[in-house]
Amino acid sequence: CATVLAGCVFSSVSAADMTVGFSQIGSESGWRAAETTVTKQEAEKRGIDLKFADAQQKQENQIKALRSFIAQGVDAIFVAPVVATGWDEVLGEAKDAEIPVILLDRTVDADKSLYMTAVTSDLVHEGNVAGKWLVDTTAGKPCNVVELQGTTGSSPAIDRKKGFEEALKGHDNLKIVRSQTGDFTRTKGKEVMESFLKAENGGKNICALYAHNDDMAVGAIQAIKEAGLKPGTDILVVSIDAVPDIFQAMAAGEANATVELTPNMAGPAFDALAAFKKDGKEPPKWIQTESKLYTQADEPQKVYEAKKGLGY
């Protein structure tokens, strides 16, 4: 800064002066817990004062938190919106208060002028990658699929279903015979998989499980084993997130594939915010994070060792 003192003096609202309110959904999955840990680490790195609010997966708690952040006059709001609808009013209040809002890992059905940017993966693409893996793996063989959907009305549940179904189009050997929400949790994933197994001849009619996240898949794997079947062989298992525990299951031959979702949505969000605060530069409306397929061929035990402890 020594050489461009003027620029520094006028342009750098140093991060240390910034307060950001973060409305987090809850801790429904290992991935969600990692996102919280990483967001706090990213704030710490930048000297940002992060006000954290856990909504216990209830939208009304998120709306209350946003109103509280607005009343406190925070410099910006981050929100991971539990469901896609019902945000217009409170986002309008943030806009009126001239507080920029950044969406993390999920999107909302609201006018794009109501938020600065959304930092998310391509959720449709994730479902598509999972579906394509199953198409390739079954190679035309008849295969009844059961699906554990994410939280009803959330953008990942809607988009991951859409992408998966698109991949299966034209491959009539693959049929989704049961599809129900497991709310992104292990407990519910196990419960719903138990009902699928009972309804499908003890699981003998089921060839594959597609779970919208690894936590539901891990719960379902337990149910499959308790039904006396081998997950990963009797019933193929494909899911999304790439949390450490799914790699442990893969290493044991009990899961087959996962699509990686980075828990670090906050890094790009903080960077976009800093650029905006520095010189008013608006980011694009979507900052997309990468998605990568992992299978049993990718040395899952090694990946598990590398990932565990990264906030999960």
Ligand code: GZL
């Ligand atoms: C997806 C994210 C999902 C994760 C789940 O972007 O919103 O929420 O896939 C989490 O693990 O519950």
